[in-house]
């Protein structure tokens with residue numbers, strides 16, 4: 001993790017930069033409380049995995065982090081933006097710096113891979129020059145090892161390829177933070193392993209800070225610096241993968257023994 005060194009007389013103190021800070025976030029739907037006092041901090045270039053069973057509120061949490069849902073209480077600070085007091089213009093600025101890789105890849109079926117990748121460049125960065133678009137699309141495809149799919153359509157891609165193209169489409173805007181929602185769901189173990197490698201490669205190349213939402217234990221083990229387990233909507237279990245593996249919490253034990 002890179003640190004900011006602050007020199008003060010003869011002493012050097014090290015302050016890792018906070019990229020995401022979530023304090024006491026609660027969210028309910030009707031009478032049902034999904035998130036209960038969630039607290040977590042993600043530092044620069046850190047990979048935080050949010051681990052939890054289906055329906056524990058992992059996607060609700062990630063949606064709160066990009067302003068798609070509003071928490072009932074608590075605060076969310078991302079980069080220098082306070083999401084609980086953000087205006088529309090600032091939210092748009094923030095969204096340019098936060099790449100959200102959706103669970104289902106969210107590719108447009110009627111567009112080729114090339115058109116899918118050009119879309120955010122045109123819409124978000126107003127880049128229309130053909131040569132520039134081509135260079136950026138090829139570079140993003142090279143990053144995920146899929147240059148040869150340029151003219152294919154989503155229906156012609158495997159599940160793993162779709163996930164990679166979804167990541168390329170997010171990376172093309174050069175975000176500071178990557179949010180991955182279930183990056184390995186529905187994939188075989190070998191393809192999942194390739195996606196895990198890609199997540200690590202993305203961090204190295206782009207210096208991204210990442211939040212990875214998953215219920216895939218192998219993914220958590222491979223990519224995490226830190227893990228937060230959501231159990232009954234609470235984030236009380238936090239630590240490294242090995243620390244959480246030793247937890248006596250019965251739900252977490254079942255997870256690790258699965």
Ligand SMILES: Nc1ncnc2c1ncn2[C@@H]1O[C@H](COP(=O)(O)OP(=O)(O)OP(=O)(O)O)[C@@H](O)[C@H]1O
Nearest residue numbers: 029034052053054055056057058059060061182215
């Ligand atoms: N917009 C919504 N309105 C009402 N209930 C919702 C809404 N979004 C999510 N929920 C509920 O919140 C709970 C948590 O959903 P969420 O999608 O966050 O689970 P998850 O942990 O991501 O599960 P999975 O691993 O299966 O994707 C579910 O019971 C879901 O029905």
